[in-house]
Amino acid sequence: MTDQADVLVIGAGASGAAVAWALARAGRKVVILEQGDWIDPSTYPQHRSDWERFRQTTFNRDPNVRKLPEDYPVDVTDSPIDPLMFNAVGGSTIHWTGHIPRFRPSDFRVKTLDGVADDWPLDYWELEPYYDANDAYIGVTGLNGDPSNPPRTPRTFEPPALGATGEAYVRGLEKLGWHWWPSDAALITRPHGTGRLGCNGCGPCDIGCPIGAMSSAHVTYVPDAIRHGATLITRARVRELVLDDRGLVAGAAYYDREGHLQVQRARVTVLGANGIGTPRLLLNSKSARFPTGMANSSDQVGRNFMFHPVAIVRGVFEEHLNSHQGPVGALINSQEFYETDPARGALRGYQLQLVRDSQPVETALGRGPGRRLPWGKGHHEAHRKEFSHGLTIVVMAEDLPEAHNRVTLSTTSTDAHGIPAAKLSYTLSQNSRALLDHGIARATELLKASGAHTVTHDRLTRVAGWHLMGTTRMGTDPSNSVVNRWGRAHDVGNLFIVDGSIFVTSAPVNPTTTIQALARRTADWLVEHFEEVAG
Amino acid sequence: MNATGSRSDQPNGTVLSADELSLLRAVQDRLVPGDGQMPPAHATGAAIAVDTYLAERTDLRTPILGALRAITIATAVHDPAHAGFAHLDGASQDAILHEVEASEPVWFDCLLVQTYTGYYTDPSVQAEIGVPSPLQPAGYASMMQATFDERRLDRVRATARPWREA
């Protein structure tokens, strides 16, 4: 048994780190439990010639492929999309590509505007100052003034020139007259903060940034939270939350680095374990009061799981585009098809994330069996024509919440500590399918307008479950939601959730800036109301 | 492996026997032959790389050793003189590889994936295709320093779809 903390934060990823920082800065005694470890910057693959092979092993994005001791399996037999994440200090922001568009005002009012799903119990304008504060703190590159979005504060750094890759996209976009804007990117182009270097465009941000240029949690909020007095315990895997006899959460039981079971007590507990880890933990926290899992009287824990379903569309060009160079995911965003248009045969919309292309091994492997470049005499010619001659468009659709898409506990597999693993059951809705089909056609049109001689696509990309949302959703009605507008569990007054689980709807954009803005908003509320809610 | 030189001169591997390694080299030379400036696989560290992967990843052993075994068996069928795969002419070697590709597609694909991985992570190959080896600390720094020309956005600013007030 350890000393009681004011606040226990579970997970040192994007959300947990942000909330821990804000609370530690406000003088609260914060303990963070993280099942993973620090990644030693010298071990990032980009420091080695054979870096690309680590995509297949320890730096893979899929926990079911990595199978590291700190990972937990996710049973995906009932899902056409694999959920991706990383379990370490920094969480999945070790692997993210830092593309950070914001939600639009309409994303908080889906029911009102489009008659489906639900409205959020807050609006864009309430979140706006937290978006701005988060951007200013972590360091972002971009350009304010996009008339297709509400105005925002000046970005920390200006975007770099379009380069050959960007110019090729813009050629098509201008021909078609579509919206485009340089991506807002959570990365810095000049030194910023402590020990962080400016991005040198090495390319594969998705296996981690070795120089701290990507504004990930482990180089921003985590070290700063520790400087403000927070205690981070790594290799601490939480088994379950502990309930006291008043029905409040008293802390968490976790396995320490040596595998011993410990209990960390706290007056308030905050979950930032992501859209799969958080429901898994709640479902594993059963008690007489909550026989189906903590905070689950509504039976909504684990339900309404949302991905952003993705279709990758790739064009190959005669010209050399240098498209293996530069931060892979953050270049241009087109929001031409963002808002609902009934003519598309679907509600809501999608973004076209116009990204860079494959590295040498990836090019040869061609994204899966059947797409490998030919072996033998023609191999080099094929590689020459493909490598750095491609552009990749990520068609990212808004997914709507559906109760049957859910995270449950696996009855057949556990993690290394014997804790039941997560099982994901997910089917792609007709609406998401229609959005993707529309997006594939438009992305193909764009690549052709840009000059591609060949365009191929995946109808649904399996290894693209980057965004995990909706499994403990916010709402005003405790019978159909898990947390209130501040992320506070309806059922357990001193339990808060700050990760993507609390999303009501998903918008068609990458979620992390919204996750961090929400986490900071919850932290501010907690600072003000701590004594009212603490156990 | 160090960051600067090719791995072709490294000692034999730990998982593969000398015979298996020489078979692998001969097979890889058909999969990735030399072409102009691009070296054939045997001149790179592709075979030793695969041996390293086999040492680190037990999941690769069944498919890759299985593929090599299937190639050996197919060679024996095609080559009653038992000269071995490495001594056959290129057309016969390719015929054997196509046969194994069809009969053991999963194993063959695994061998191909790891061969491509070993080949394109070899510094000599990276140098030929213009990729820094390793990527850091140099990266492609100059591309990040050129500044964006905001005039490119004039049309978008004038015609953008508005966001819906809500």
Ligand SMILES: Cc1cc2nc3c(=O)[nH]c(=O)nc-3n(C[C@H](O)[C@H](O)[C@H](O)COP(=O)(O)OP(=O)(O)OC[C@H]3O[C@@H](n4cnc5c(N)ncnc54)[C@H](O)[C@@H]3O)c2cc1C
């Ligand atoms: C390859 C990839 C690319 C991405 N690109 C983008 C992008 O461009 N833009 C964007 O907005 N988003 C992107 N994302 C998504 C982004 O990384 C996530 O949205 C974000 O990290 C989620 O933050 P989180 O705090 O909810 O969870 P995470 O960052 O996943 O952190 C959760 C943490 O909780 C810990 N944890 C879980 N369970 C336990 C337990 N039982 N005990 C102790 N610790 C536990 C985990 O180890 C982990 O460190 C990407 C993700 C991936 C994988």
Ligand code: SF4
């Ligand atoms: S491209 Fe830039 S942000 Fe991405 S990994 Fe390389 S240095 Fe880091």
